[in-house]
Amino acid sequence: MTEEDSQEYGSVYSLTAIKSDIRLFLFHHEGKRSAKDAIELFAEIEKMREASSPVPVFVSDDWDAFEEGLVNVYGQIELPEYKGIGRKPLPKLIPAEDLKYIKVYKKKVKGYVVSTVSSIVFGNADEIFEMLGACSEDYIGTSYVERINLTIRTCLARFIRKGVNFSKTMIMHQKALDFFQAWYNFIKPHNSLKLKVDSQHRKWLQRTPAMAENITDHIWSLKELLTFRVPIQ
Numbered sequence: 001m002t003e004e005d006s007q008e009y010g011s012v013y014s015l016t017a018i019k020s021d022i023r024l025f026l027f028h029h030e031g032k033r034s035a036k037d038a039i040e041l042f043a044e045i046e047k048m049r050e051a052s053s054p055v056p057v058f059v060s061d062d063w064d065a066f067e068e069g070l071v072n073v074y075g076q077i078e079l080p081e082y083k084g085i086g087r088k089p090l091p092k093l094i095p096a097e098d099l100k101y102i103k104v105y106k107k108k109v110k111g112y113v114v115s116t117v118s119s120i121v122f123g124n125a126d127e128i129f130e131m132l133g134a135c136s137e138d139y140i141g142t143s144y145v146e147r148i149n150l151t152i153r154t155c156l157a158r159f160i161r162k163g164v165n166f167s168k169t170m171i172m173h174q175k176a177l178d179f180f181q182a183w184y185n186f187i188k189p190h191n192s193l194k195l196k197v198d199s200q201h202r203k204w205l206q207r208t209p210a211m212a213e214n215i216t217d218h219i220w221s222l223k224e225l226l227t228f229r230v231p232i233q
Helices: 035-048 064-074 125-132 143-155 170-186 222-227
Strands: 013-019 024-031 057-061 075-078 092-095 100-109 112-122
Touching (some): 013 143, 057 125, 100 125, 143 170
16 A cells, blocks of 8 residues: 555455344444444444343454443443542443443464353343343354354455455445345345244245344345335435
8 A cells, every 4th residue: 555545445344243033134334443443333233222122232252342342332431439539530431231241252272263252241141141042051152143244255255355356445345235234134035034834835934034023024036125215214
């Protein structure tokens, strides 16, 4: 890169979020590998949550920026008690009581992952396992979001490393992921979401993440997706 090159040039990271129980691809954010980008990711996810619904349990890999991003979005300011001596203590940002976050560490030996360890960073363990419908011995990891990241890399040539199909502009990079997100949620049936049908003619009902979330009642075609008109808000 040179000083004359655009600020868009260089490495770009895509942060993704998925609702693991129904495989719904919630949001993606493109930027650098910084706490600022993690904050923007969680801020957009928070906008999707209904006020009456609880704060979800967050699970991620071992990256400190996620912890900082969650505290910035779901934290609250606390003013320490002033004891009357010296300078007044500065206010500090602490995680909210209802914030629940699990960090997954991967142990490697000679470059190979040999085990994973889940560590509760924020929240009560009993409440977390109850919300996840799991027990303390169950595996909790990042396999779902890692699987969608693999699907992105296999479906979008611009994510293939050291290839000639890399994105030339940020806007086209984001639009490509927008299209993938719509295809993944509305068109692609997921085998883990299918429902058994008590019928002689049909045994299984295939579903997409959008169907599982009750956003739509059928699997969309590519034509339906491309011709759909977004209602004016």
